[in-house]
Amino acid sequence: MPDPRRSEVWLVDLGLAAKIRPCLVAGVPAAGPNDRALVTLVAYTTSPRGSDFEVAVPVRFLKPGVFDAQNLVTVPHAKLVRPLGSLTAEQLADVETLIRRWLGL
Numbered sequence: 001m002p003d004p005r006r007s008e009v010w011l012v013d014l015g016l017a018a019k020i021r022p023c024l025v026a027g028v029p030a031a032g033p034n035d036r037a038l039v040t041l042v043a044y045t046t047s048p049r050g051s052d053f054e055v056a057v058p059v060r061f062l063k064p065g066v067f068d069a070q071n072l073v074t075v076p077h078a079k080l081v082r083p084l085g086s087l088t089a090e091q092l093a094d095v096e097t098l099i100r101r102w103l104g105l
């Protein structure tokens with residue numbers, strides 16, 4: 001079973017319509033045996049729309065694109081294909097800022 005951690009970017013199977021794409025792990029790990037094996041992610045796209053909720057985070061392991069704070073998904077760990085790399089604390093903070101704005105937090 002994969003063990004995803006915040007700031008990691010994983011290749012994730014989001015299903016037929018969304019396909020397999022990179023996603024940033026935004027949620028915290030499950031704390032105990034009664035927690036569900038789920039992970040909350042921010043999807044990455046190479047087709048930005050210019051939304052105020054998109055942020056470009058240049059990293060060597062991704063093609064040019066953006067993390068889309070409007071595309072938050074929660075999936076079972078079984079949907080995680082493989083890790084691609086991690087964001088720095090500063091890069092993660094940029095994405096978190098947009099998530100908070102999108103959710104009104």
